[in-house]
Amino acid sequence: xxxxxxxxxxxSDIILLDDSFSSIVNAVVWGxxxxxxxxxxxxxxxxxxxxxxxxxxxxxCLLA
Numbered sequence: 001x002x003x004x005x006x007x008x009x010x011x012s013d014i015i016l017l018d019d020s021f022s023s024i025v026n027a028v029v030w031g032x033x034x035x036x037x038x039x040x041x042x043x044x045x046x047x048x049x050x051x052x053x054x055x056x057x058x059x060x061c062l063l064a
Contacts, residue, residue, distance in 0.1 A: 017023075
């Protein structure tokens with residue numbers, strides 16, 4: 001049993017040091033917030049890149 005707990009601790013990103021329900025809720029909220037921020041970053045980066053490529057295509061059309 002202890003070996004399983006040790007492996008779980010090594011594989012986890014967050015280790016809760018107490019069994020308080022509020023700590024678990026805070027960890028879940030933090031994880032969801034992190035996930036949403038990563039999603040927003042990816043969407044924003046993709047939109048900026050698409051916008052840049054669209055502007056480049058317009059510039060090429062104007063030069064032709």
